[in-house]
Amino acid sequence: MTDTLSPESGLERSDAAGYFTPGEPIRDAKAPAGPISEKWTKRRFEARLVNPANRRKLSVIIVGTGLAGGAAAATLGEAGYQVKSFCYQDSPRRAHSIAAQGGINAAKNYKADGDSVERLFYDTVKGGDYRSREANVYRLAEESVNIIDQCVAQGVPFAREYGGLLDNRSFGGVQVSRTFYARGQTGQQLLLGAYQALERQVAAGTVTTYTKHEMLELIVADGRTRGIIARNLVTGEIETHLADVVVLASGGYGNVFFLSTNAMGSNVTATWRAHRKGAYMANPCYTQIHPTCIPVSGEHQSKLTLMSESLRNDGRIWVPKRAEDCTKDPREIPEEDRDYYLERIYPSFGNLVPRDIASRQAKNVCDEGRGVGPMVGDFRRGVYLDFSDAIERMGRAAVEEKYGNLFDMYARITGEDPYEVPMRIYPAVHYVMGGLWVDYDLESNLKGLFVTGEANFSDHGANRLGASALMQGLADGYFVLPNTIRDYLADGPFEKIDESHPAVVEARRSVEERIEKFLSINGTRSVDSFHRELGHIMWEYCGMERSEEGLRKAIDMIRELKREFWSNLRVLGTADSLNQSLEKAGRVADFIELGELMCIDALNRRESCGGHFRAESQTEDGEALRDDANFAYVAAWEWGGEDGQPVLHKEDLVYEAIEMKQRSYK
């Protein structure tokens, strides 16, 4: 079937008609029946056990050593399975999770301010704009409590109060203090905890690490996922790794935008290769834009730096009321000429509104011509984040104690002193909520392929509150996956396959051919130049605000870019050594295909929800307007073949424990 939506297939008018093929709905995401608070207990109980003697005979491949993959590898190793762990960096400790700054949520209610599992659940579903799977989010809130215990026992040095108990702070979009933190380096400390646990298993012989290895293909044999093809980045050797089950914990794909806060090597390759092998890619267009990043300063910029959103607790955000004041020294603009726009529009949340709102309002004031900082293109893209009130109220020393490292970082990057002059911030791509579709067990639609952390389509839906990605990574890695995967492994070990299996031969050949192709195009343009151009298209048309017209245009542009890429790319060097351009070429090739699917997904979703703002769907006063009647579903896309169209499978989102409401922070 190549035709567009048939009239009876849904009420919606599809903007993306002609770009995709409708497929069968997903009827069962496998969450157990019964009251929401009992589902996870029930599932854990029902998941079959594997006796310790058998575990030694079962092998697990885990791609990724971030919070999700590192925690899972440590836990499964400890349980006695044979684990192989892969990452492209030179050490598992360098996974991108290391960069997370702000903190991690948990419903500990240590502040006795009315927090509970139910409230964290409620806030997260609401923050996700009712586009997440209810049962998953509840489980996440339940497990959040155990994460903190686990990490403290590992020696993670969370911030503490004088009495020696753990400190908390509140984070964008919530009214209770439930965020645990280790100064501005929470991700680092959590990851080191997981990494150390992982190295402990390496010493114990249960985990083998393959660093500087990149997964380039998935092996699906006789209906089960059985391994990966990886390239040893140092020697260039193409290696086959087989196992009973494969877990992808390979992180997010925000780098499709070229400029983002992600680590330079973050990529979509692991998940995109799985997608091409049949795994559904869900909600690819859901991108989280972070409101507090250091603005772009010039053309050669390679990445954007995030400043923890905890700054919004004490800093006040403003722009001049009049465009002509924008070039003035901010200290000379009197109070009455400043527009504290978030405090004005959202009096009850003020500077702490959720990220999507804070980001979009910043864009709005800059689009109006009231942005500050250097001119980039025809705009000044920046707003002030001002600590002068806080310095007066708390004293410079207290501000230094709380935010010192962030202030230093800002000063280093911009060359300005934020204690003297207000900082400038602008939104940047930060996190993606899309990813491979998984069921309640974190299993994709391919048997034996599990996906965790940012690489899956997440439990959180359209928008993401701060401090919940770390929570998801660790909940998946330490507590959820180890419990659900054993049910799958209870049927193993599966029939031995070896390198002569046709599925292995095919996977290997396709990797080798691709590498050969990159090196032989011999065109004129560098990989980076293609990546930059793709990023530009994505940010312009599939970024903070999207429209039907823009997205159609973007799809054409990306298709053209893809043609040029495959005919005019220049990759020097050879395949049998360390070759960083070759590594990038593979990643950018996959980003280009993903970019097209993101635009199609965004085009199809003619509603605004959280980070996804469709110009055609807004309230009278310019707020995001959701359309629950037509879009309360997860869009799970199936690869339609090289020249075919993607196939859309819908998983309806049903809310039993929570009533869907229009989100309002006013």
Place this chain on the structure above:
Amino acid sequence: MRLKLKIWRQPAAHAKGEMRDYDLDGVSPDMSFLEMLDVLNERLTEQGEDPVAFDHDCREGICGSCDLMINGEAHGPEVTTTCQLHMRSFRDGQEIVIEPWRSDAFPVIKDLVVDRSAFDRIIAAGGYVSVNTGAAPDAHATPVPQEDAARAFNVATCIGCGACVAACPNGSASLFLGAKITHLGALPQGQPERDERVVNMVAQHDAEGFGGCTNIGACTNSCPKEIPLDVISQLNKDLRTAMRHGH
């Protein structure tokens, strides 16, 4: 800005390396050092010369990947990581010498990329608390005095970059090692395995071919996270205690 770059080029681990000269102009002071290398690599690609390989990832000063000797100093003239070093720290027309970390325990893989896996093996020798997943008591069961928590945090910020080793004339990794020993030693959770940890980690450190510490202090001076020298005293103290306890 216009720069004269002298860069170590070595096609593979066992190949012979050499310093090569490159003239680069059009560098802006707002670029980071690695963005400057990106620009160089774009030009090299255009000219058909293999781009310079260097390690990097987060470009935020936290992952510890980037590792360059710049004019003889680990991470260059400022107390920071190479990715957070900006070209405004250099003068127009300046000559900049760029080399890989120098240490026998960190063999060169290609150009500026070295193998730092020895650090992982040191951690595997005992740089952890042995707690099984799911077996942890409530996080508030053991209060930790704020001072101890702060001490632990301050040294836990080590990013494992290896600058301390590169800067040390003895090629010692004592600062790295001391940071982990001090972190876990400052917390109640780290006590049960304290003796065993230090003995095993020091043994692994020596087995990897890192040198001994003679208190020169070059490590702490070039550490981007300003890990203080007293972690090495702590390391020695813990080692003595462990030996007294018969380890």
